[in-house]
Amino acid sequence: MIGDSVREAAPLPPVPAMPLRPARALSVQTLLRTVPTNSLAVLDDALFEELIVFRRYLLQPVVFVSDPAAIRHVLIDRFDDYPRLTSIRRLFETDLRTGSLASEGETWRRHRRVATPTIDHRAIRPDVPGLIAIAEQMADGLAAGPETVDIERWVGGLATLLWNQVVTGGDPAGIPILRWLSKVPHKPRPIDLVPMPAWLARHFVHHRRDPARAELDRQLHAMIAARKAPGFTGAPDLLHRLAHARDRQDGAPLPDDEVRDEAASLIAGGAASVRALTWIWYLLALHPEVEARFHAELDAVLGDRPPLPEDLPKLTYTRRVLDEVMRLYPPIPVILRQAARADVVGGRRIRRGTFVAVLPWIVHRHRRLWQDPDRFDPDRFLDANAAGRPKLAYLPFAAGPRVCVGASFAVTQMLATIAVLGRRFRFRLASDAPVVPFGAISLQPKGGLPVRIERR
Ligand code: HEM
Numbered sequence: 001m002i003g004d005s006v007r008e009a010a011p012l013p014p015v016p017a018m019p020l021r022p023a024r025a026l027s028v029q030t031l032l033r034t035v036p037t038n039s040l041a042v043l044d045d046a047l048f049e050e051l052i053v054f055r056r057y058l059l060q061p062v063v064f065v066s067d068p069a070a071i072r073h074v075l076i077d078r079f080d081d082y083p084r085l086t087s088i089r090r091l092f093e094t095d096l097r098t099g100s101l102a103s104e105g106e107t108w109r110r111h112r113r114v115a116t117p118t119i120d121h122r123a124i125r126p127d128v129p130g131l132i133a134i135a136e137q138m139a140d141g142l143a144a145g146p147e148t149v150d151i152e153r154w155v156g157g158l159a160t161l162l163w164n165q166v167v168t169g170g171d172p173a174g175i176p177i178l179r180w181l182s183k184v185p186h187k188p189r190p191i192d193l194v195p196m197p198a199w200l201a202r203h204f205v206h207h208r209r210d211p212a213r214a215e216l217d218r219q220l221h222a223m224i225a226a227r228k229a230p231g232f233t234g235a236p237d238l239l240h241r242l243a244h245a246r247d248r249q250d251g252a253p254l255p256d257d258e259v260r261d262e263a264a265s266l267i268a269g270g271a272a273s274v275r276a277l278t279w280i281w282y283l284l285a286l287h288p289e290v291e292a293r294f295h296a297e298l299d300a301v302l303g304d305r306p307p308l309p310e311d312l313p314k315l316t317y318t319r320r321v322l323d324e325v326m327r328l329y330p331p332i333p334v335i336l337r338q339a340a341r342a343d344v345v346g347g348r349r350i351r352r353g354t355f356v357a358v359l360p361w362i363v364h365r366h367r368r369l370w371q372d373p374d375r376f377d378p379d380r381f382l383d384a385n386a387a388g389r390p391k392l393a394y395l396p397f398a399a400g401p402r403v404c405v406g407a408s409f410a411v412t413q414m415l416a417t418i419a420v421l422g423r424r425f426r427f428r429l430a431s432d433a434p435v436v437p438f439g440a441i442s443l444q445p446k447g448g449l450p451v452r453i454e455r456r
Contacts, residue, residue, distance in 0.1 A: 091185035099265025
């Protein structure tokens with residue numbers, strides 16, 4: 001545990017660590033029963049104590065890597081030797097084909113070079129005033145609506161509108177496309193996870209394309225074609241930027257089909273922000289003293305007006321709150337890789353084919369990396385407190401060449417939304433029932449998060 005000593009306020013109460021951890025590794029039978037209900041509930045206590053843990057599940061060797069130096073080895077230094085799991089990549093491939101969330105090797109590299117400048121901090125700057133205006137408008141609706149809402153659902157609706165503004169410039173036809181892609185990958189069937197060669201997988205996995213999705217796909221193609229056509233007069237939204245983007249290495253654009261695939265991939269990736277925008281209200285409701293400081297900062301920076309883009313960098317406490325929310329409830333709790341060759345990780349030999357699990361859910365709550373890891377304490381992210389901590393003890397957006405391409409946009413969009421809502425409302429948990437984090441591809445509260453709205 002490193003660098004958690006400086007505090008600005010009195011000690012904070014602990015957050016209930018949910019779901020409860022089994023004391024020991026589960027038997028394969030219990031594990032198979034538990035995974036479908038909650039994949040995080042299978043993670044036993046030892047994983048939060050040891051930095052490298054070897055396990056074998058149904059003959060498959062798995063190494064849990066939480067040691068920051070070993071994480072660097074896997075995700076950065078030897079990144080080419082640790083591709084994504086084929087079975088998971090295939091799930092994404094059904095809808096995203098060559099898109100960066102689904103590809104590897106040279107195809108991925110090219111997509112990544114083309115996509116990054118279309119969504120980096122410079123590209124999204126002109127979008128920010130529009131995002132704030134939409135969030136304010138939705139907040140008006142919240143103020144005028146019922147006293148209790150499922151904030152996860154509500155924030156999901158808002159995030160879709162915001163994302164659609166960026167992707168299509170606010171074209172209502174974009175909404176069903178975003179909704180379809182936000183559900184990618186679809187819930188796997190057991191057959192989807194069985195190792196098999198690509199030609200067989202195409203038969204079993206790729207066939208799941210239904211007519212409704214084919215129609216949305218056709219519309220996505222048409223939107224991109226419209227932006228490529230001479231005389232297009234719309235705003236230079238994300239689809240437009242992607243349609244005209246060129247590979248900085250050879251100046252070539254992506255082929256039309258691949259522009260569609262990359263657009264689909266970026267759209268699908270964009271769904272993750274909803275999670276942090278939900279968990280923040282849960283944690284603030286449990287920690288009134290943090291909430292009071294958060295409100296005090298908003299009042300000091302914004303006074304009685306909506307935020308402006310230039311206010312966002314001034315919201316330094318709010319940013320620490322957001323960072324701490326993503327530490328305790330990482331929106332993407334699991335990062336999985338597979339060793340393409342035999343190697344040594346964290347001083348231990350691993351065989352080719354070993355699954356390598358870097359779990360932000362574990363790393364962020366690891367007892368060897370964080371003091372009082374289950375406690376919600378935004379001041380961990382004060383420079384003085386973060387100084388001695390290994391950088392890779394915190395990786396909500398992953399790290400290395402495959403780091404989240406939307407990280408900069410996600411942080412800006414989340415800060416803007418949090419500022420708009422926090423300036424106007426306080427949310428109180430509407431039920432005493434425990435809020436159980438449910439790990440699928442992303443981390444969500446099981447059954448939503450009903451809250452009572454109080455106007456500030
Ligand atoms: C709080 C919000 C977000 C979090 C925590 C998050 C987290 C992550 C993580 C952990 C990965 C790596 C996954 C892996 O390698 O297994 C990733 C990749 C990715 N994310 Fe995000 N993400 C967020 C928002 C976004 C947004 C807004 C976009 C859209 C622009 C996006 C697009 C992507 C894409 C396309 C990839 C694949 C990158 C590649 O493999 O090169 N994400 N994200």
